[in-house]
Amino acid sequence: MSVYRKFCRERTDAHGNLKQLSLDYPDNFNFGYDVVDQIAEETPEKRALVWCNAEGEEHTFTFSQIKHCSNQMAQVFRAAGIGRGSPVMLILKRRYEYWFAAVALHKLGALMIPATHMLTESDLAYRIKVSKVQAIVCTARNEVPEKIRAALKETKLPVKLWCVQGEAEGFENLTAAMEGKNGELERVPTLAKDPMMLYFTSGTTGQPKGVIHDHTYPLAHIVTARYWQQAEDNGLHFTVAETGWAKASWGKLYGQWLVGSAVMVYDFDNFEPKQLPRIINRYGVTSFCAPPTVYRYLVRKGIPAMPTLKHASTAGEMLAPEVFRAFTARTGIPLCEGYGQTETTLLMANFRGEEPVAGSMGTPSPLYTIALRGKNGEEVPVGETGEVVVIPGEDGRQSGIFTAYLDNEEQYRHVWRGGVYHTGDAAYMDENGRYWFCGRFDDIIKTGGFRVGPYEVEHVLMEHPAVAECSVVGVPDVFRGQAIKAVVVLEREHMPTKELEREIRVFCNQKLAEYKWIRTIEFVAELPKTISGKIKRAALRNQRKPLAEQGT
Numbered sequence: 391m392s393v394y395r396k397f398c399r400e401r402t403d404a405h406g407n408l409k410q411l412s413l414d415y416p417d418n419f420n421f422g423y424d425v426v427d428q429i430a431e432e433t434p435e436k437r438a439l440v441w442c443n444a445e446g447e448e449h450t451f452t453f454s455q456i457k458h459c460s461n462q463m464a465q466v467f468r469a470a471g472i473g474r475g476s477p478v479m480l481i482l483k484r485r486y487e488y489w490f491a492a493v494a495l496h497k498l499g500a501l502m503i504p505a506t507h508m509l510t511e512s513d514l515a516y517r518i519k520v521s522k523v524q525a526i527v528c529t530a531r532n533e534v535p536e537k538i539r540a541a542l543k544e545t546k547l548p549v550k551l552w553c554v555q556g557e558a559e560g561f562e563n564l565t566a567a568m569e570g571k572n573g574e575l576e577r578v579p580t581l582a583k584d585p586m587m588l589y590f591t592s593g594t595t596g597q598p599k600g601v602i603h604d605h606t607y608p609l610a611h612i613v614t615a616r617y618w619q620q621a622e623d624n625g626l627h628f629t630v631a632e633t634g635w636a637k638a639s640w641g642k643l644y645g646q647w648l649v650g651s652a653v654m655v656y657d658f659d660n661f662e663p664k665q666l667p668r669i670i671n672r673y674g675v676t677s678f679c680a681p682p683t684v685y686r687y688l689v690r691k692g693i694p695a696m697p698t699l700k701h702a703s704t705a706g707e708m709l710a711p712e713v714f715r716a717f718t719a720r721t722g723i724p725l726c727e728g729y730g731q732t733e734t735t736l737l738m739a740n741f742r743g744e745e746p747v748a749g750s751m752g753t754p755s756p757l758y759t760i761a762l763r764g765k766n767g768e769e770v771p772v773g774e775t776g777e778v779v780v781i782p783g784e785d786g787r788q789s790g791i792f793t794a795y796l797d798n799e800e801q802y803r804h805v806w807r808g809g810v811y812h813t814g815d816a817a818y819m820d821e822n823g824r825y826w827f828c829g830r831f832d833d834i835i836k837t838g839g840f841r842v843g844p845y846e847v848e849h850v851l852m853e854h855p856a857v858a859e860c861s862v863v864g865v866p867d868v869f870r871g872q873a874i875k876a877v878v879v880l881e882r883e884h885m886p887t888k889e890l891e892r893e894i895r896v897f898c899n900q901k902l903a904e905y906k907w908i909r910t911i912e913f914v915a916e917l918p919k920t921i922s923g924k925i926k927r928a929a930l931r932n933q934r935k936p937l938a939e940q941g942t
Contacts, residue, residue: 393429393650394609394612394645394648394649397424397648398411398413398414398609399412399414406742407743408741408756409756410756411613411756411757412757413606413610415582415606417581418581419609420499420605421586421608421644422494422496422497423577425608426438426457429453429647430452433453434452435454436452436453436624436650437452437453437624437626438453438456438652439489439652439655440626440653440654442655443656444657444659444660449486451486456490457493458573459490460489460493460497461497461571461573462490462568463490463494463564464497464575465568465572465575466564466567466571467494470550471524471550472495472498472524472550473499474500474578474580475585476501476525477501477522477588478526479504479517479518479521479526479527480492480502480503480527480528480633480634481506481507481509481526481527481534481538481634482527482528482529482554482633483507483529483531483632483633483657484655484657484658485529485554485657486655486657487527487564487565489653492643496586499578499580499584501586502587503517503523503588503590504589504633504634504636504638504639505590505634506921507528507529507531507632509537509634512541512544513921514537514538515545516597516598518541518542520796520797521600521796525550527552527554527564528554529554530554530556530558534553535551535559535560535561538551539560552564552567580605582604582605582606583605583606584605585602585793586607588602588796589603591733600796601732601795602793603790604793606789607644607735607790608643608644609644609648609789609790610757611639611644611645611648611736612645612649613645613735613736613757614735614736615641615644615645615648615649616742617741618728618736618739618740619641619679619701619703620677620700620701621645621676622649622650622651622677622700623651624651625650625652625676625677625700626653626673626674626677627646627651627652627654627676628653628678629641629653629678629679636732637705637706640730641679642655654669654673654675656669663684663688664687666678670699671695671697671698675698676698677700677702677703678703679702680702681704681705681706681707681923682706682708682709685704686710686713689712689720693717693720696721699723702717702724702725702726703726703727704728705727705728705730706923708848708852709727709748709749710849710853711749711849711852712852712853714748724745725746725748726739726741726746727739727746727749727751728740729751729752729827734790734792735755735791737778737780737813738752738754738755738760739751739753741753747824749826749845750824750826751826752825753823753824753825754825757789758788759781759782760778760779760825761778761779761810762774762778762817762818762819772818772819773818773821775817775818775834775843776816777813778813778815778816778817779811779813780810791811814830814831815828815830815831816833816843818843826846827845828846829843829845830927833863835862835863835864836871836872837864837867837870837871837873837874837905838869839871842864844862844863846906847898847906848861848862850898850901850902851878851898853897853901854897855881856880856884856890856893857880857894859878859879859917860876860879861876861877861917861927861930862876862877862908863875863877863930865910873910874906874909875911875912876898876908876911877917878912879914879916879917880913894908894911895908
């Protein structure tokens with residue numbers, strides 16, 4: 391029996407489709423002890439992690455090995471003063487030591503702070519300072535130790551430093567430090583409501599916010615793994631994500647191990663999507679999750695046969711309908727989109743048993759009560775755009791929703807105003823109960839008395855074969871208030887010309903209602919993005935020229 395069943399009550403229909411799910415856990419629930427160690431005790435040789443890198447190195451770890459190595463690492467941490475509530479930053483890319491460190495920190499009750507190796511010195515200094523980091527565990531590669539040392543000179547904080555994969559000045563070799571430990575660890579008292587993890591948001595409109603989750607967060611990902619990604623007991627799930635991002639928590643650890651699936655990890659520096667089918671076939675991956683960019687590449691370059699793959703899912707950005715259709719036609723596997731935030735777990739998805747529809751967020755997770763609300767908190771009718779909000783349960787507990795913003799109680803109260811959690815995302819619900827993403831609520835374009843979500847137009851834009859990436863914004867217009875402008879990155883074989891601009895506008899406007907028409911197109915070499923890859927629409931709006939000045 392998969393261990394997840396010990397911590398939830400689920401109700402399914404005759405076809406196994408999830409209809410209701412509620413969590414049930416002890417007050418001292420801890421993923422390290424109650425999931426990892428429990429599996430290790432019951433099935434010590436059960437496969438937990440399959441790891442390989444671009445250089446040909448490979449390792450497979452059982453749950454008993456994860457238990458032992460995490461205990462060794464916990465002993466090293468504890469000897470250095472790391473304990474309950476200690477903030478510890480992990481910058482480990484896709485190294486297998488991340489899984490040891492995450493479980494070790496959970497067992498000690500420390501506050502884990504995952505971060506990407508792509509952060510600059512100033513990015514690191516900001517995060518180290520505001521979170522009062524006590525220790526950092528990092529890769530010795532990609533100049534990460536050098537950036538950390540520079541950041542610490544700015545913050546002037548005393549921080550314990552460890553590295554893996556080699557030696558670095560000022561850092562203790564964590565691998566060597568573990569070798570002298572016996573791997574025995576008595577359970578450290580922790581509580582389910584204790585802070586477990588701190589993620590920093592991407593900071594599209596200002597400095598990144600620190601998002602804190604408690605120890606119930608892993609349990610909320612049962613739905614993510616089992617009913618969206620369809621990871622299976624004794625299967626092998628592969629999510630393409632670096633451990634510095636929240637997507638790693640969604641697809642590389644918690645829900646997958648809870649439902650009994652091993653996790654596939656491919657460690658690389660230079661991303662080559664063509665390598666992914668090779669990894670899937672070599673190791674027998676059964677479920678796969680990647681951003682739409684990966685599927686778009688595979689569709690355009692050719693998709694080889696992947697006989698072991700049973701399910702594919704995607705999230706994080708817009709999925710073009712033609713990519714959905716082409717991938718499904720080639721593999722027989724429909725792409726299932728999902729939606730959530732750093733502050734949450736999976737809120738909506740095209741779940742098991744539902745017919746996926748290209749572009750749809752799907753239906754709400756049975757773990758949450760989702761609604762659409764207007765500007766004044768009123769309910770929004772079917773077909774009209776509103777803000778996605780989460781209504782807490784009767785007991786006041788809402789597992790998987792963050793518990794605080796770091797040192798920002800005012801902002802936390804603001805997003806929970808009116809007794810509901812305000813996502814800030816706009817969507818509408820169709821007559822079949824499916825939700826459709828329209829963009830951030832602040833990004834809604836008000837043109838000629840109509841409200842248009844950027845995603846509504848971007849979906850059509852992405853169908854044109856010359857469009858590689860795009861973003862749609864509202865720009866000032868003396869007649870309409872705002873007019874719709876498309877900012878487009880072209881595929882390599884296309885050159886920006888007036889003729890191509892007109893062709894794309896005509897192509898799109900023939901498929902759009904008149905009030906959604908694109909009025910102008912700007913071709914750019916690249917779109918402004920946050921370090922996590924999210925498009926900075928505010929930057930695009932600030933660079934605009936009023937359309938009235940352009941003669942449109």
